[in-house]
Amino acid sequence: MSTVMVVDDEERIRSLVARALMAEGHEVVTASDGHSALDRLARGGVDLVVLDLMMPDGNGFTVLSSLGLRMDLTPVIVLSAVTDVRTRVQALERGAVDVVHKPFSIVELLARARRHLGVGATHGPSRYVTAGGVRVDLDRRRVLVDGKDVSLTQREVTLLVHLMRRPGEVCRREDLLRAVWGLDMDHASNVVEVYVRRLRQKLQPFPPIETVRGVGYSFEAE
Numbered sequence: 001m002s003t004v005m006v007v008d009d010e011e012r013i014r015s016l017v018a019r020a021l022m023a024e025g026h027e028v029v030t031a032s033d034g035h036s037a038l039d040r041l042a043r044g045g046v047d048l049v050v051l052d053l054m055m056p057d058g059n060g061f062t063v064l065s066s067l068g069l070r071m072d073l074t075p076v077i078v079l080s081a082v083t084d085v086r087t088r089v090q091a092l093e094r095g096a097v098d099v100v101h102k103p104f105s106i107v108e109l110l111a112r113a114r115r116h117l118g119v120g121a122t123h124g125p126s127r128y129v130t131a132g133g134v135r136v137d138l139d140r141r142r143v144l145v146d147g148k149d150v151s152l153t154q155r156e157v158t159l160l161v162h163l164m165r166r167p168g169e170v171c172r173r174e175d176l177l178r179a180v181w182g183l184d185m186d187h188a189s190n191v192v193e194v195y196v197r198r199l200r201q202k203l204q205p206f207p208p209i210e211t212v213r214g215v216g217y218s219f220e221a222e
Contacts, residue, residue, distance in 0.1 A: 002047035002117045003027045007037040007063070008079065009055040016179065017050055020106045021113065023165060034058025038066050046074055048117050050109070053080040053091065064094035075116045079104065105154040106179070107161055111138050131164045132208035132221035150202050155180065159195050163209060163219035172216040192217075 004026050006017045011032070018028040029046065031037040035058040041049070053060035060078055067074065078091045081102040088099045098112050129136045135144040141157050143150045152160065159180045163171055176192050196217055200207040208220045 003029065003045055004048045004050060004113065004117075005029050005031065005037060005040065005046045006050045007031045007034065007055075007060075008050075008052035009033060009057075010052070012178075013052070013079075016106065017109065019179065020110055024110060024114075034060065034063045037063055041067070041072065041074065042070075048113060049074055049076040050113070051076050051078050051096075053078050053082065053087070060091070061094060064091065064096060068095050077109070077112055077116065105158055107138060107141065107158045108154065111141075114138075129161050129164050131167050132219060133206040134160070134164065134203060134208070136161055136164065145203050145206055152199075152202060156195060156199055156202070159192075160199055160203075163217060164221070167219050167221040170212045170216050170218050176216065 004021050006014050006021070006028060007030070008014045008017070009032050014030045014032070018030055021028050029040060031040055033055050037049070037051070038058070040046070049063075051060045051063055060080075064076060064078075067076070075097040076095065077098045077100060078096040079100050079102055080087060080091070083101055091099050097116050100109055100112060129138065133146050136142070136157065137144075138161070141152075141154065143152050143157065143160070159176065162176065162179055173192050177189070180195075181191065196209055196211075200209055203209075210218045210220050212218055
């Protein structure tokens with residue numbers, strides 16, 4: 001698999017994206033600022049960069065400009081909380097191959113990473129996740145249950161794929177909050193329970209998500 005660099009000054013975001021990429025089999029290196037990222041990129045061996053745009057020490061624009069001066073063609077996906085068109089155009093003009101807005105869907109980010117890493121839509125083995133009568137096309141975010149299309153939101157797909165990739169394992173509630181919603185544990189929130197209930201309703205007649213009381217949830221694929 002490929003080596004991906006994740007550059008973000010927020011440790012929570014670095015950890016979230018890194019875990020998701022490693023789950024797909026990629027090697028991941030991280031940096032907390034633009035200057036550190038440029039130092040690591042100078043050594044080579046990185047196939048894709050996921051780059052936060054706004055950082056206090058060497059922002060994303062600085063990194064893109066420096067890569068351009070070096071004639072470094074490593075593809076860069078920019079993450080940005082700024083949604084105005086001018087910022088997106090500026091990032092693309094400085095060499096970014098894609099721009100993803102924060103807050104982002106991890107499933108969508110992974111699909112974009114696969115595309116820019118050259119994983120073919122028809123040949124890439126990681127495009128589909130299949131288990132327990134459910135099949136998810138990650139590129140199109142299409143879900144089939146027993147061969148029939150099921151309409152899910154982006155967040156529902158993200159939660160479903162996280163569970164499907166760990167068949168038979170117990171996914172703790174706090175881990176789901178971090179991986180799917182990017183949240184630290186919140187005892188007062190029932191968002192996980194609400195989304196699991198929605199998935200069970202939509203995945204009929206095969207709702208393979210079991211509750212492990214007091215712990216979390218498990219995708220049981222027979």
